[in-house]
Amino acid sequence: MRDGILIGEGVVLDARPASFLSRGLGFFLDLVAIGVLLVALSLVASRSLSFVDPDYGPAILIAILVLVMVVIPTTVETLTRGRSLGKLALGIRVVRDDGGPVRFRHAFLRALVGVGELWLTFGTVALVASLTNDRGKRLGDMAAGTYAIRVRGGRATLAPLVMPxxxxxxxxxxxxxxxxxxxxxxxxxxxxxxxxxxxxxxxxxxxxxxxxxxxxxxxxxxxxxxxxxxxxxxxxxxxxxxxxxxxxxxxxxxxxxxxxxxxxxxxxxxxx
Structure with a gap:
């Protein structure tokens, strides 16, 4: 099954990789949320510069960029097990290649590589990588061993477990x-x-x-x-x-x- 998850035990689970369109829309929603946060932090920083030495301006700007591009995405994906605001809205989730939930290491690698392939290149590198990978992985996913899957809108009701x-x-x-x-x-x-x-x-x-x-x-x-x-x-x-x-x-x-x-x-x- 090309569209299933192959877990560590060699069993294919019934989940499909998220489509390129849903991943793109999810990233766009995340980008809007991060943009709003970035503007708010920039306003706070600009007002703070009046109380500190202007020479600290570049350092404050770098700290804000690291916070927005790496720290916040890593924290959100770690705490939500792979579901940022955009992914939640589009019904997708980032999981490990074996189907398990992402941890801090996976989220950090995705965010760190994303600085180059998403932010510095305006997403062009991620676009090319996703289109050439059968699971739609970008470089961050390849480095972290993760990819995005579709999650049904409502939680599926599983049949109850009954002891024979x-x-x-x-x-x-x-x-x-x-x-x-x-x-x-x-x-x-x-x-x-x-x-x-x-x-x-x-x-x-x-x-x-x-x-x-x-x-x-x-x-x-x-x-x-x-x-x-x-x-x-x-x-x-x-x-x-x-x-x-x-x-x-x-x-x-x-x-x-x-x-x-x-x-x-x-x-x-x-x-x-």
Whole structure:
């Protein structure tokens, strides 16, 4: 599949690269927002120069440009996991090549390379790179190992995970390690779209995912277990165990907070 995401486990996810037009419009919206911010910062800086030595003017200008071109884009993409204002409006997101969310390193490299290919060359280098790359990558994406994908307007409603009854006893005693995020996501999306897959592709992907996930489970499922049932059981069990763990942590945190608010030596608290 040329338009899918190939994650680290070798599984293709159902997401398409964003079109050149949507990426361009998203960048234009980001550019407008950054332009407004740049004008505001310039006005503040011009007024500040009246209170400082004029020799500091070039340094202040450079600081503003670094802030607008590198610091702000890096911060926004890191905190939003690849969704700036323009990308959010156009329904696209920047992800890693393996389908995972971008981190600080990826966002910083994209912004740093973007200084040259977007700002200094007025986007011409990014335009040529995007048009010649089958995933629409610009140079910043190639350096960071990222690219933009389409995100549906509304969040898709995934079918609920239900533990197969005949695997309940096995799942309750099996040792299940934490699954890598990419592998868990691949299995979840596979189960959500099995009805839309070609039967041969469905069987092949199910076997591949089951084989990869079985490495994190001991003992393995009962002989003859269908791969899709095995995936459903593992994901449902991991979800339930994670919920129990999170609940215990909440209870423990509440107990610790209660102890911290108690007065020492059993002295009655007059506020109670």
């Amino acid at each position: 009854p005949y695997l309940q006893a096995w799942a309750s005693h099996a040792d299940m390690r934490r699954l890598p995020d990419g592998l868990a996501l691949a299995a979840r999306q596979f189960l959500a779209r099995v009805d839309r897959l070609n039967p041969a592709s469905r069987a092949r992907l199910g076997q591949e995912l089951a084989g990869q996930i079985e490495r994190y489970v001991a003992p393995g499922p009962p002989p003859g277990t269908h791969p899709e049932a095995f995936l459903m059981a593992v994901l449902a069990a991991r979800r339930d165990r994670d919920w129990v763990t999170a609940r215990r942590q909440q209870v423990l945190a509440a107990e610790q907070a209660e102890m911290l608010h108690r007065l020492p030596y059993s002295v009655p608290d007059p506020s109670r």
